[in-house]
Amino acid sequence: AAAAPRRAPGAAISAISAGDLEEEELVLLDLLHAPEDSYLHSLATVMTRVESLSHVLAWARYDDRAGSLVAPDAVRQEDLRVVMLPRLKLTFQALMVGDTVRLFSIDHADLFITNERNEAASLLDGIPHSLLLSNSNGEVSVLVPAWPPVRPQVDAVPFSSELVLDRSDDFWLSVLEHPYYIYPVHVSLSFLYSTTLASALYLVLLRYLNRQYSAVVQLIDTVATDAPLTPEEANILAFATCAKNAPDGHPDATACRLKISLVMLYAPLTMPWDVSVEMGAYLYRLEHVSADCRLTDQEELVLLRTCICDAADRRFDPKKHSRYDVTVCKNRREALRARAAHARALEAPAPGSGVVEDSEIGPEKAEGGGVGLVGNGRHGGDAVVAESDGPTATAPSGPPHGGGTRSPCPEEPPRCGVELPPRRPDALWIHSFHPAAMEDLDVTMPKLEALLEQLQMRFKMERAHYLETMLGMLNEFNDIELSSRLNLESGAFLSLYCIFQGATRCRPGLISSAWGGASCSQSFGTLLLSFLPHQPDAPPSLLSSLLLAMARVPELGPLLPEFIDDRVTRRRDLFTGVPTPEEPQTPLATLLRSALAEVHAAAAGPSTHQAGRARAELLRGMHRRRVDALTKER
Numbered sequence: 183a184a185a186a187p188r189r190a191p192g193a194a195i196s197a198i199s200a201g202d203l204e205e206e207e208l209v210l211l212d213l214l215h216a217p218e219d220s221y222l223h224s225l226a227t228v229m230t231r232v233e234s235l236s237h238v239l240a241w242a243r244y245d246d247r248a249g250s251l252v253a254p255d256a257v258r259q260e261d262l263r264v265v266m267l268p269r270l271k272l273t274f275q276a277l278m279v280g281d282t283v284r285l286f287s288i289d290h291a292d293l294f295i296t297n298e299r300n301e302a303a304s305l306l307d308g309i310p311h312s313l314l315l316s317n318s319n320g321e322v323s324v325l326v327p328a329w330p331p332v333r334p335q336v337d338a339v340p341f342s343s344e345l346v347l348d349r350s351d352d353f354w355l356s357v358l359e360h361p362y363y364i365y366p367v368h369v370s371l372s373f374l375y376s377t378t379l380a381s382a383l384y385l386v387l388l389r390y391l392n393r394q395y396s397a398v399v400q401l402i403d404t405v406a407t408d409a410p411l412t413p414e415e416a417n418i419l420a421f422a423t424c425a426k427n428a429p430d431g432h433p434d435a436t437a438c439r440l441k442i443s444l445v446m447l448y449a450p451l452t453m454p455w456d457v458s459v460e461m462g463a464y465l466y467r468l469e470h471v472s473a474d475c476r477l478t479d480q481e482e483l484v485l486l487r488t489c490i491c492d493a494a495d496r497r498f499d500p501k502k503h504s505r506y507d508v509t510v511c512k513n514r515r516e517a518l519r520a521r522a523a524h525a526r527a528l529e530a531p532a533p534g535s536g537v538v539e540d541s542e543i544g545p546e547k548a549e550g551g552g553v554g555l556v557g558n559g560r561h562g563g564d565a566v567v568a569e570s571d572g573p574t575a576t577a578p579s580g581p582p583h584g585g586g587t588r589s590p591c592p593e594e595p596p597r598c599g600v601e602l603p604p605r606r607p608d609a610l611w612i613h614s615f616h617p618a619a620m621e622d623l624d625v626t627m628p629k630l631e632a633l634l635e636q637l638q639m640r641f642k643m644e645r646a647h648y649l650e651t652m653l654g655m656l657n658e659f660n661d662i663e664l665s666s667r668l669n670l671e672s673g674a675f676l677s678l679y680c681i682f683q684g685a686t687r688c689r690p691g692l693i694s695s696a697w698g699g700a701s702c703s704q705s706f707g708t709l710l711l712s713f714l715p716h717q718p719d720a721p722p723s724l725l726s727s728l729l730l731a732m733a734r735v736p737e738l739g740p741l742l743p744e745f746i747d748d749r750v751t752r753r754r755d756l757f758t759g760v761p762t763p764e765e766p767q768t769p770l771a772t773l774l775r776s777a778l779a780e781v782h783a784a785a786a787g788p789s790t791h792q793a794g795r796a797r798a799e800l801l802r803g804m805h806r807r808r809v810d811a812l813t814k815e816r
Contacts, residue, residue, distance in 0.1 A: 206243065207243070207244075208241040208242065208244075208263055209244040210239060210240070211240040211242055213229070213240055214226070214235050225240060225265070228295065228313070229265065231312065231313060232311050232327045232362075233267050233269065233270060233327065234349065237268060238265065238266075238267060239264075240262065240264075240266075241262075241263050241264045241265075242261040242263050243261050244261065259276075262276040263276055265285060270327055271362075272287065272289060272362065274286060275288055284296075287315070290315075292317040292318055293315045293316070293323065294315065294316060294317075296314050296322070297314075298316065300322075301372070302314065302324075302371045305324065305367065305371075306324065307392070307394070308343070308345070310347075311326060311327055311329060311347055312324050312326045313325045321366070321369075322366075322367040323364050324365045324367065324374060325364050326362060326364075326365065326388075328358055328360060328361055329348065330348045330354045330421060331345045331347060331348075331387065332345065332346045332347070332427060333346075333391045334346055334426075334428060335429075336428075338653065341432070343391070345391055345392065353417075357413040357414050357417050359414045360378075363378075363380070363384055364377075365381065373400075375404075376404055380412070380414050382404040382405050383405050383418040383419055384418050385401060386398055386401050386402075386442075389401065390422055390430075390438060391427060395432070395434035395438055395475050396472070398438045399437075399474055402438075402444075405442065406445035407449050408449050409449060410451065411451055419442075420454040422439075422454070423454050423455055433464070433467040433468075433471045433472075433475075434471060434472055434475040436460055436463050436464045437471050437476060439455055439460050440457070440477060440481075440485060441475075441481070443457050443485065444477075444481055444484060444485060447484065447485075447488070456503075458490040458497075458503060459507065461486065461489050462503075462507025462508070463507070464477075465510050465514050466507070466510065479522065480522075482518055483519070486514065486515040489511050489515075490508055490511070491511045491512040491515055492512060495508075505603070505604050506603045506604055509601050509604070513603070517596075519598065520596040520598035521596050621782075626778055626782065630774060630775065630778060633723070633725075634760055634774070635760055636759070637757075637770060638756060639671070639672060639673040639676050639756070639770060640673040640755050641755060642755045643680070643685075643686075643745070643747065644680075644686050645685070645687065646686065646687045646688075647681075647686060647687070647688045647689070649689075649690045652688060652706060655710065659713035659714070660713060668714070669714065670723070670726060670729070671725070674714060675725045675729065676745060676770070678710060678711060678729050679777075680744075680745055681706065681707040682729065682732040682733065682739040683732070683742055684701075684739055685744050686703065687703055688707075689701055690702060707733065708733045711730070711733055724774075724778065728781065738784070740807060742777050742807075743776045743803075743807070744807075746769060748772075749765050750767065751764070759771050759774075780804055
């Protein structure tokens with residue numbers, strides 16, 4: 183077929199049809215190698231927002247008499263004919279409107295890609311794969327491909343909100359019913375609204391992964407449903423907490439997950455997270471939850487009714503639940519019940535006016551208020567949260583079994599019985615002091631000599647740790663695989679001892695800065711100490727006892743002897759507790775013997791006649807180090 187001549191600017195292009203494409207001679211454009219100052223490069227930049235260039239097919243008329251395709255102006259706007267996105271099942275037709283070529287969607291009438299930016303552009307924050315569409319009336323919509331968004335874990339940026347699109351997730355693509363979603367923008371240009379439950383869940387997922395927690399709370403009602411979820415909808419909901427995304431322990435994120443659980447409470451599905459675990463985490467950090475994300479008392483009561491509030495509950499799993507969280511949930515439930523009962527008592531009518539007792543109302547209302555979903559069920563677009571009446575009991579006046587007795591005086595503050603929760607097991611050892619290093623030397627020294635025969639520590643002396651090194655140490659101590667091999671006996675003891683003693687200064691900023699010059703060795707050492715693995719059933723060691731004493735008494739560190747490497751040959755960074763033929767000197771053993779002796783001397787109180795001259799000399803040596811430390815600080 184003969185090549186079609188170029189159209190003059192301003193000439194109209196007729197609507198496309200399958201017959202027109204078969205009759206025309208078109209050329210497939212190379213968008214990947216388009217010159218930067220060409221129209222093809224700008225077209226490629228737009229299309230890469232929603233699709234990979236390998237799946238973008240741009241077709242144009244080409245006149246072989248116009249010149250080489252390598253020239254920047256070989257293909258102009260008016261030459262573009264069709265842009266196809268086969269994987270997204272989208273096709274755009276190039277139509278001339280005035281002096282500008284617009285890409286109109288063939289699948290959606292009167293919608294074209296627009297470059298105009300107004301207040302609606304701010305709605306695209308956290309949606310990197312989106313295109314703005316407009317119609318002839320100026321109404322704006324947002325086209326978003328349904329790619330699985332992944333928020334990878336970045337060690338250097340713990341609260342990163344950058345999203346990466348995983349276009350190779352086969353399972354996601356297999357359950358996907360719609361390859362893209364279109365969100366119309368409200369006429370006020372202040373928010374997006376969705377037309378299906380799947381699109382609403384996907385928008386919530388994007389806001390959640392981008393850490394826009396307040397926006398997630400505003401969208402919660404759009405995902406309310408009491409019907410079973412389709413495989414596509416269930417996959418979107420579960421993707422928020424899948425292994426591909428970095429775990430989100432932010433207090434507001436926990437509140438968002440609870441709110442989603444609340445609006446789907448009556449749907450026949452299993453949430454991808456444990457509501458009891460989430461409620462325990464929410465209550466543990468309640469003071470850090472922002473006002474926009476906090477649950478109301480009625481919402482908490484409804485969720486607590488479904489949570490595990492007793493270790494005797496058959497649903498209690500020691501691998502997932504802790505007695506601490508379960509007890510906190512139980513206490514919170516009792517407190518909210520008492521508060522609701524007290525509020526009802528203040529509004530209760532006079533005796534004899536027909537007050538309804540708890541036994542006459544349903545179980546949901548007896549819990550202190552229920553939440554019922556009233557709306558169109560499936561998509562939840564018009565869902566309304568209706569609060570039921572709370573209990574009519576008066577305020578409890580004491581801690582009886584099951585929530586308290588009724589107080590005849592409603593003006594009294596609400597009171598309820600609570601249980602003392604046990605301390606979290608993972609936080610026991612840093613708070614529980616064990617005086618192994620303070621025992622009598624006749625008991626301590628034999629233990630030390632037995633320990634020295636097993637010690638082999640790898641250590642490299644550093645005079646200062648700055649911000650980058652401190653962050654690296656935190657990542658190393660916080661890494662699960664590395665921390666399992668990291669312990670006091672392998673070298674962590676010497677690193678922490680030098681930090682507590684002051685031989686290694688921790689300065690989180692530049693030396694020249696006013697605040698960076700100050701040392702935070704004590705606080706940083708205590709922080710690292712809590713990362714070390716601990717076996718609750720294991721007996722306390724001399725090493726952990728010594729470090730814990732230095733952490734609890736910051737003034738003790740500068741008094742203790744400094745670690746000095748006095749080996750003849752310093753070829754290796756490995757220190758042993760006993761001498762070897764290659765290294766007859768044992769600086770590690772010298773340090774531990776002298777440190778334990780001085781700690782015992784300091785803990786024994788003032789010098790006595792039985793202490794003798796040796797003990798007095800130890801105390802004088804500690805005083806000299808203290809004077810030297812104060813002199814260096816000045």
